[in-house]
């Protein structure tokens with residue numbers, strides 16, 4: 617499980633963009649297409665912007681890319697809290713990806729129905745055993761990833777690929793990929809930066825089940841942790 621500690625958030629973004637493009641080029645070259653899952657939150661923005669800077673004119677690459685999300689807040693697509701909005705602003709609006717290759721999670725209204733629709737979409741494009749080529753994930757300061765929060769029943773979900781969840785501190789519902797599909801991926805890349813993530817990162821890497829991110833263990837795939845020095849400052853400490 618490659619853990620890479622980089623000097624700062626910008627260095628994490630540079631490396632994340634490099635690994636993304638390496639993965640997508642390899643998949644498109646090998647099979648003509650690449651199934652990508654984008655993370656929400658704020659950390660990935662710099663990586664997405666760097667990917668757009670590097671591959672903004674690469675029509676062949678984006679012609680083979682299919683973009684999905686790992687989770688979404690059930691808010692309007694133009695809401696500043698929307699993961700779709702963040703990815704469109706920082707990446708998708710800056711690259712020549714065909715609109716028909718972008719699959720936002722859109723879950724306003726009946727979130728359960730939205731989760732079922734998203735599963736159907738995944739099945740339609742990736743089949744009955746969906747193996748995404750590349751999954752970007754973030755890490756919350758409580759150890760969550762995607763919208764898989766500590767103590768949530770979705771952590772035990774082995775059949776469903778998309779679940780509905782909610783945080784008591786938030787006014788909106790969320791839908792999220794489950795570990796059942798995340799752990800089928802060929803490559804998972806965590807992007808983590810900032811001192812606020814140090815304890816969560818220590819727990820996740822130590823396999824502490826209080827950190828749901830520790831449960832991301834691709835059965836037949838690569839797992840990369842791209843972290844900055846601030847987030848890594850507690851690694852090597854006990855407990």
Ligand code: 6PG
Nearest residue numbers: 656657658659754755756761762
């Ligand atoms: C979300 C994200 C979530 C995020 C972490 C880290 O919708 O909130 O998918 O899992 O990756 O909360 O968020 P930051 O990158 O903003 O710290």
